[in-house]
Amino acid sequence: MINVAIIGAAGLSGLELIRILTRHPHASLQVLTSGKYAGRSACDAFPELGDVELVFQQHDAALNGCDVAFLAIPNKASMELAPKLLAQGQRVIDLSGVFRLRDTEVFRTHYGFAHTEPETLKQAVFGFPEINREIIPGAKLIGNPGCYPTGALLGLLPLGDLMAELAVAPVIDAKSGVSGAGGRVEDDATNFMEVNENFKAYKVFEHQHTPEIEQVLEDCTAYDRGRHGAVVFTPHLLPLGRGILSTIYLHFNEAMDPDAIRRRFADFAAREPFVTLLPAGRGAELKMVQGRNDCVISLFHDATAQKWVVLTAIDNLVKGAAGQAVQNMNLMFGVDETAGLK
Amino acid sequence: MINVAIIGAAGLSGLELIRILTRHPHASLQVLTSGKYAGRSACDAFPELGDVELVFQQHDAALNGCDVAFLAIPNKASMELAPKLLAQGQRVIDLSGVFRLRDTEVFRTHYGFAHTEPETLKQAVFGFPEINREIIPGAKLIGNPGCYPTGALLGLLPLGDLMAELAVAPVIDAKSGVSGAGGRVEDDATNFMEVNENFKAYKVFEHQHTPEIEQVLEDCTAYDRGRHGAVVFTPHLLPLGRGILSTIYLHFNEAMDPDAIRRRFADFAAREPFVTLLPAGRGAELKMVQGRNDCVISLFHDATAQKWVVLTAIDNLVKGAAGQAVQNMNLMFGVDETAGLK
């Protein structure tokens, strides 16, 4: 059994980790921490968890005997805690945004504060199984991908070298449920009266997930920021709990062969356990993925076959956070990658 | 024109007052206050208001030239401010709960703090037009009714002396939209992730609106707390923005004449400008009243005619707060009671 600690277990991602890991055949929850609920048992504070008797501890709880710690805490708290845990020999899967971007200047611009742990950052492996399946097993520190980048990248990675044929950079119009607002559940912006019956874009041209998407596309595809220009990414807030639908617009220099494009995605879906390609004409919807570690993809093109729309749907708390984190854990500990996730 | 100040104009009730009063033929907004938005114009902070150019001031703004001040601020703030304004000769319509209950012991029990302004309280007129239409015009201080009592009482007052025939006290099962949580929009309990797709009761047997309902029933009907026992009132939180549906259960000692009962409600609706009785068999729904200063009522009885269900629907922000407050203002200043409200 893999002995697990969850730091920040009473936030939305933390609770989702509890849900997944209590049903995981190879994992055993040992430590849950929460500032707010310290001293209460998980099932007392959250009856919906069923019979999880474990008591929440303070964030500085001893992790003796744990094989891995999931950090589901705010950015600065993760940046501070991760090096300490690593120094104790603890393996860490971090769900915050601080161990994803390699360029600390870009980080500062988009996160609004300096990265104080550049050495730790160098050790971090980007926990995107579809890309880094080979190196995740050896990682001490995983930077678990952002929810928006997960949804966007799974719709672009299959294009690979064809990204060179783009006339302009991709436009990613993403719509997220409220749980994707990153655990800031006390925030006024996520008050029911603000969100219900409302819809809006936010952080237009400014969201910190944009460079995360660009970094991966430059690493893994023929996308070239210098030549194609910056990726355009616009997040929106949906009046619902869970899920991200990304509508990705691609404009190629010339007509692309629809069969060839579809084959690339079909091959990708065939080899990836958590990617589903819908048949032609069928559109991805959030209800197809809620509560599941799956990414559902659909493809559309116009009459010229030069313009394409890729739709991807994920559950931001599962494939976009806790589920992907557990997928990383499975890879790190050599168990079936899909354990606890089907 | 009636010159108006709204203290706490950026809360939910305050915004509703702005909406109503900007369309009111005899009112002119002079002063809006808001701690959070002070210095910004109303239409800048809230584009949905249209072209309301007035700038929010601090709560201690001078009210020179205002004929009436609406207080849409928390309980303790109202208790402190109302006497000061009255001392300046200002007429006040208070939307908080502090000037409704005559008995300060009952107040302390249900509000959790002592009433420090008993003399001011004695001047207060309970701003329920259907009851106090005659004395509201002379009032210096109006205690505007609570949203739940408004919905419950409009379903019980028409029974009048027939309340003596009850075998047990009425049971009022009330369900409110989130805006009825009283402006506490920063509260965790009203976060979207808490409310959406959820439903719950709260403050069972403990809500402070219970004695407000009882006080009025004892004043205006044959209900007798000593004989019938305490009113049973259970509020619930609906995952929607506006409206209160009250399902009121009555158990009479013997069969009541359905025609006689219906006639009482029909007469009440005929003489009250903001009460509608639905035809037999038709049930009140929240959508019938949202955005309107109306109370829609429907009546049902079982085969014995001994058990009755009265349904009432109001918009908690309109008939349950701002609309009723404007109705009171209309009465205080001798203009048509329905001005600005139809």
Place this chain on the structure above:
Amino acid sequence: MINVAIIGAAGLSGLELIRILTRHPHASLQVLTSGKYAGRSACDAFPELGDVELVFQQHDAALNGCDVAFLAIPNKASMELAPKLLAQGQRVIDLSGVFRLRDTEVFRTHYGFAHTEPETLKQAVFGFPEINREIIPGAKLIGNPGCYPTGALLGLLPLGDLMAELAVAPVIDAKSGVSGAGGRVEDDATNFMEVNENFKAYKVFEHQHTPEIEQVLEDCTAYDRGRHGAVVFTPHLLPLGRGILSTIYLHFNEAMDPDAIRRRFADFAAREPFVTLLPAGRGAELKMVQGRNDCVISLFHDATAQKWVVLTAIDNLVKGAAGQAVQNMNLMFGVDETAGLK
């Protein structure tokens, strides 16, 4: 393995049965039927089911080799099909309302048509495990309980003989999510524009689940319809997908001992695998039970201890339908009652 057929597998209850049974350790889906989706595979029609490759057949599909058939079809269709299946030696768990009420006169009054299969009805066992755990194993035909009766009865059964002390019959104010409207998903009444931001009661004093509740209370508790009068039951429609919250009002002739009452419920919860009693002061909420086969109960009383409120929360599609049906299947086939349901 228990070989299973689901007749009407593409309705809301049918889909929930698929979800539960694909994860059930002792069940194997053999036949799924659907008029609308016949010829398509389940995972094609409903990608959210994951990899359920089984193809929907017409409702008259041969059930050779099936050990049990779940009927998740309309009332009249069930009434017609069940006797045929029983005649073929098939065991049947029926989720419609036609095999629950023993009195066919009461049935006709509340369902609006005559019961044409009184002999079949006599064989039916009411599939309420908390009551009939001993006789369910031998049943050929299970009448699976209604969703509202399940929520109401689990909050009343623990009182047992104390029900004799009631001054008046219980008042059950129940609020259901839209999926509880029984699969009539094409109905105008469940259109988004009708339900969203709306709330209403329906079938006041007329709902067909009232006699189902009364029948069980008379069988299993000291409730006496002649003496206490008819149970008052009012269903309401919530603007959310899943869950029923029942607010049950009890008025006893005298003060009841709070410890004694709580102990009865605690004992009940201790011996029942799918009942949870919340600690004093904590209220049941729908989010505690959604997606789970649990009933969460909380208890409140007033200062006199004569008036009580029992809150129960269930997921209408799970404990109120498909989950309870699988619990019955487990009992019928002698496997662990909780298999597939935890």
Place this chain on the structure above:
Amino acid sequence: MINVAIIGAAGLSGLELIRILTRHPHASLQVLTSGKYAGRSACDAFPELGDVELVFQQHDAALNGCDVAFLAIPNKASMELAPKLLAQGQRVIDLSGVFRLRDTEVFRTHYGFAHTEPETLKQAVFGFPEINREIIPGAKLIGNPGCYPTGALLGLLPLGDLMAELAVAPVIDAKSGVSGAGGRVEDDATNFMEVNENFKAYKVFEHQHTPEIEQVLEDCTAYDRGRHGAVVFTPHLLPLGRGILSTIYLHFNEAMDPDAIRRRFADFAAREPFVTLLPAGRGAELKMVQGRNDCVISLFHDATAQKWVVLTAIDNLVKGAAGQAVQNMNLMFGVDETAGLK
């Protein structure tokens, strides 16, 4: 007074017309028709309308004495009825899609049936006040714009000749509330269980509003379909009642002067009574426009000023349908364009 008939008055657009016109200072409702509600009064069928005593008639009601008829009926019904009314000398404002596209071949492709009234079509004026204010007064037949085109065009028209500088055609990612699904309220696709907690795109690259947008852009701006390619338009369905947010992506050949662009939109907003430009940095939200005949616009550009995002928000039932139709009526009858709409 303008005497008005509404054909199809009980649909969503029809009801919105009733709401607006009962408060209109220069209009008088004379005839309401509805197949479903014929014989019932409007306030009986829809208590939320207040005291509208008019009785719904059949669709073939005589319109004697009416100055104008609004058609809020399905496409084919409008195509059939409009010529008859025009032949009787009736002026018509048609809210369907059949009198908007000049090219009947394009019409057939996108609407799926042949246009049988090409002569009537030639008389139709596209009822977009911001474009055709000069010719609407003389129109006998108005083709009221589609909801999506209204939102998209108000965000593009101010660019005028600058549209020539686009490197590629605009991408319009639009998200609509359920009421925008065009009155098909009985449709399974708009059932609560389908829409609630769900989000999806539909008719990708196939929606009939695409050529409507292109036709106007070619008429009124320097957009050139031949050179820029087809407009990319993707509609999505939001789980809420009202509103369309359009996120419009523009990619110019070179950097555009932000001040110049903003000035164009500011000038447009200054001269248009129902267009509001938000200050820089502020994003349009649906709540800003619900229930109002306004279009709220906000502008964003990236660091290069070559890529722009225009956000527009409208209420699809008001500015996108009934409100705009009344605006057209005001122009046709020479009263203040904003009458009844502020």
